[in-house]
Amino acid sequence: MSEKPSYDTSFAQEVFQNVDYGEEIKMCMQCGVCSASCPLAFHMDYSPRKIFAMIRAGKREEVLSSRAILLCTSCYTCKVRCPRGIPVIDVMHGLAHYALKQGFVPRKATAAFGREFWNQIYKIGRIDEKDLSRRYFFEDGFVAGIRNSLEMADLGISLVLHRRMKLLPERKIKGINSLRKMLDKAAKMGKGGVSL
Amino acid sequence: MKYYLYWGCSLEGSGSNFLVSLKPACEALGIEFEEIVDWNCCGASVSYVGANDLSIKVLNARNLALAEAKGGYDIVAPCSSCYIQMIKVNHEIQEDEGLARQVNEVLAEGGLSYKGTIKVRHIMDVLYNDIGPKRIREKVTKPLNGLRVAGYVGCQSVRPYGEYDSMERPVVQDRLLEALDAEAVPFPKKIKCCGSGIFLPEMGYCLELVKDILGDAVVHGAQLVSTVCPMCAMNLEMYQGRINQKYETDFNIPIVYLTQLMAVAFGLDLKRDAALNYNIIPPEGVLKAAIG
Numbered sequence: 001m002s003e004k005p006s007y008d009t010s011f012a013q014e015v016f017q018n019v020d021y022g023e024e025i026k027m028c029m030q031c032g033v034c035s036a037s038c039p040l041a042f043h044m045d046y047s048p049r050k051i052f053a054m055i056r057a058g059k060r061e062e063v064l065s066s067r068a069i070l071l072c073t074s075c076y077t078c079k080v081r082c083p084r085g086i087p088v089i090d091v092m093h094g095l096a097h098y099a100l101k102q103g104f105v106p107r108k109a110t111a112a113f114g115r116e117f118w119n120q121i122y123k124i125g126r127i128d129e130k131d132l133s134r135r136y137f138f139e140d141g142f143v144a145g146i147r148n149s150l151e152m153a154d155l156g157i158s159l160v161l162h163r164r165m166k167l168l169p170e171r172k173i174k175g176i177n178s179l180r181k182m183l184d185k186a187a188k189m190g191k192g193g194v195s196l
Numbered sequence: 197m198k199y200y201l202y203w204g205c206s207l208e209g210s211g212s213n214f215l216v217s218l219k220p221a222c223e224a225l226g227i228e229f230e231e232i233v234d235w236n237c238c239g240a241s242v243s244y245v246g247a248n249d250l251s252i253k254v255l256n257a258r259n260l261a262l263a264e265a266k267g268g269y270d271i272v273a274p275c276s277s278c279y280i281q282m283i284k285v286n287h288e289i290q291e292d293e294g295l296a297r298q299v300n301e302v303l304a305e306g307g308l309s310y311k312g313t314i315k316v317r318h319i320m321d322v323l324y325n326d327i328g329p330k331r332i333r334e335k336v337t338k339p340l341n342g343l344r345v346a347g348y349v350g351c352q353s354v355r356p357y358g359e360y361d362s363m364e365r366p367v368v369q370d371r372l373l374e375a376l377d378a379e380a381v382p383f384p385k386k387i388k389c390c391g392s393g394i395f396l397p398e399m400g401y402c403l404e405l406v407k408d409i410l411g412d413a414v415v416h417g418a419q420l421v422s423t424v425c426p427m428c429a430m431n432l433e434m435y436q437g438r439i440n441q442k443y444e445t446d447f448n449i450p451i452v453y454l455t456q457l458m459a460v461a462f463g464l465d466l467k468r469d470a471a472l473n474y475n476i477i478p479p480e481g482v483l484k485a486a487i488g
Contacts, residue, residue, distance in 0.1 A: 020249035039389040043401045071398065074241035075351035075389035076280065080363050093244035100245060109397035114245025121243065121255070125236040127205035133396070155434055159210060162474050164430075166209045174234045175258075178306030182254050183247070185302045190250025 008058035015055050018193040020094030027084045028052045034078035034088045044068035048078060048088055051095070064099040070107035070114075072096070098193045112139045125179050128170035130156075197326060199317070200263050200271040201229035204278040205237050211275065211426025213474035214453045218274055218319065220469040221458040224335055225327050232263050232271070238281040241393030250298065256285035257299045261310040270315040272322055274455075276352035276425040277393065283316040284356055318353055320424055320454070321360035324368045329375035337463035339377035343486040345457070346418035347373050347380050348409065350428040351389040363387070372454060373422060376461040378486075385412040390431040399438075406431055407439045410447050419482050420450040422457055429453060433476055450479035460487065 015022040028049075035047035046054065046068050054063050063069070069092050078088035096106065105111055116135045120127055137152070138145030149156075159165040173179065207215040222229065236259060239252040259282065263271055273279040289296045290312040300309050323332065347369035354361045354368075361368040366387060370380035388409055391402030410432060413421050423429050433451035440447055452475060459470035460483055467473050472480050 039391075039405055040398075040401055070245075071394075071401075072241075073351075073389045073392045073394055073402075074277075075392065076355040077351060077387075077389070080355055080358070090249070094249065097244050097246075097248060107398075110242070110394050111245055113394070113397040114242035117240070117242045118246025121237045121239065122246075127237050127240070129206070129209040136396070154437075158434070158476050162476050164210045164212050164474060164476075166212075173236055175236075175306065178308075179236055179258065181305040182258065182302050183251050185305050186251040186254045187248060189298065189302065190248040192248030192250075 009056075011058045011060040011063070012056050014060075015095070015098075018191060019091070019098045020191045021087055021090040022094060022191075024086045024091055025052050025055055027086050029084060031083060033081050033083060034086075037077040037081050039073055039075060039077070040071045044071055048092060051092075063095070064102060064104040065106055067107045068092075069095040069099060070110045094192070101193045112136060122180065122183060123172075124170055125173035125176050126170055128166065130165055130167075131170065197226060198228040198230065199269050199322065200232050202232055202235055202259060202263075202271050202273045202278055202282065204235075204273065204275040205240075206275055206277075206426035210430045213456060213471040214274060214424075214426055214429070216471040216474065217453055217455040217459045217469060220464050221455045221462060222319075224458075224462045224464065225323075225331065227322070227327070229272070230269070232259055233266075234262065235259050238273075238278045240277040240281065250302070252281070253285045253288070253295070253299055254302050256282050257289065257303055257310050258306070258308060260286060260289075260314050260316075261303055261308040264310055264314050265308070267313075270317050270322075272317050272319055274319040274424065276318075276350060277427065279316065279318050280352040280355060283359070286312070286314065286316050287357065318360065318424075320353065320368050320372065323372055325360060329371050332372065332375040332458070333377075336376055336461045338461050338487040340373075340457065340461055340483075340486050341377060341488065343378045343482070344381050344417050344419045345373050345378045346383040346413035346416060346421045347386060347454075348383070348413070348421050348423045348428055348432070349386045350423060350425045351387060351392065353425055354387075369422065369424065369454060373457070376457055378457065381413075381416040381418050383413060383416055383418070385409045388412075390428050392427045392431070395427070395431045395435075399435075402431065403435060403439050403442055406435060407443050407445065407447075410436070410439070410449060411445070414447070414449060418449065420452055420479055422452055422454050424454050436477065448477060450475060450477045450482065452479050457483075
């Protein structure tokens with residue numbers, strides 16, 4: 001008797017259940033329009049189309065550690081062009097969020113930038129661009145922070161001189177406490193998976 | 197005509213020349229704006245790193261709820277990230293009862309609710325459909341006299357629904373430029389993404405995107421690039437020096453907001469209203485030459 005090919009669908013089930021828009025993957029027909037449209041697909045280890053195929057094939061480690069899921073510029077081209085109406089971008093964002101929660105770091109710099117971005121929204125309700133860049137530059141400690149800041153100093157100074165940087169510290173929005181209550185509740189109620 | 201203006205975080209910082217020029221240019225056309233009191237960030241492009249999808253929906257639903265509670269007007273979001281986040285969440289809530297219930301359950305924590313009665317608009321939508329090129333042309337006192345402009349739409353400002361313009365071959369910005377008597381040059385890369393919100397952490401990859409966009413504008417004879425997105429404007433303008441270093445190019449092309457060009461063509465003050473002194477690559481020379 002010949003052996004039947006075996007399929008491990010446990011990772012696909014995990015994605016359907018825990019990842020925002022994960023179930024949309026079921027609609028994918030592997031045409032590759034998303035990959036052909038993606039501005040950064042060239043720099044990805046696996047194109048969006050391949051990521052979807054690998055989820056079905058049970059390649060958990062490869063997918064959740066792939067830099068592809070954190071290289072999204074959010075241009076929405078994949079979503080507007082998908083002939084089967086899959087919001088590819090939303091699936092990729094969902095995968096990135098889930099991967100980070102599971103302890104994978106698919107792309108260190110963008111993960112750090114995004115984390116600071118979200119922390120700031122949670123802290124004050126808005127984004128203070130200068131504070132965001134400073135925190136991002138100093139992610140890896142003081143020495144790296146100084147090096148990063150010096151590398152970007154010319155651009156920062158240029159923004160200040162052209163009144164393109166808010167110099168006063170950004171203040172919390174008035175409703176920050178109620179916003180945080182809502183966000184805490186949304187974090188529990190929504191998908192996205194729990195932290196390990 | 198009155199609207200809520202949801203200008204967002206960038207327009208108070210790196211996109212300040214957009215907000216400064218937007219107000220007088222729109223006022224000249226009889227547009228009135230009211231701020232959404234105590235608005236919060238839309239979540240923009242990278243919040244998903246730290247937040248699940250429902251959290252980002254709630255951010256936008258809160259702003260929609262604050263506007264709806266006062267009622268009456270459409271929301272205009274000039275920043276393309278604010279626009280795409282808000283219009284997407286708004287549609288999803290309007291179309292999906294289950295989601296609407298879920299979002300309202302969360303909003304109730306803060307004593308808010310959202311019924312889904314508000315409309316979200318892009319500033320180009322308002323300029324093109326509510327005002328129209330004809331009325332804009334009537335306001336022009338300093339025509340741009342055939343100034344060759346590449347109208348850079350970028351990715352988010354006509355997406356994800358293409359509500360007021362084609363998502364593949366947008367023309368609205370070009371028609372508005374022509375109303376100012378500028379020449380909208382052919383610009384095949386007008387909807388190619390510049391790297392947007394991840395430009396800073398992924399600069400190694402994104403410089404190349406901008407190099408190609410700028411190259412396309414220059415090849416087609418543009419004297420300056422016009423845009424309606426604060427990320428596009430920053431990425432295209434600020435990094436030209438870095439691109440020149442890396443690729444041995446010699447870009448030095450001004451990047452302006454459409455509203456800055458409107459302020460110039462309406463004969464408003466070049467600094468106070470058009471905010472031309474806010475630009476890092478000075479556009480005054482080419483604009484003054486055009487208006488004579």
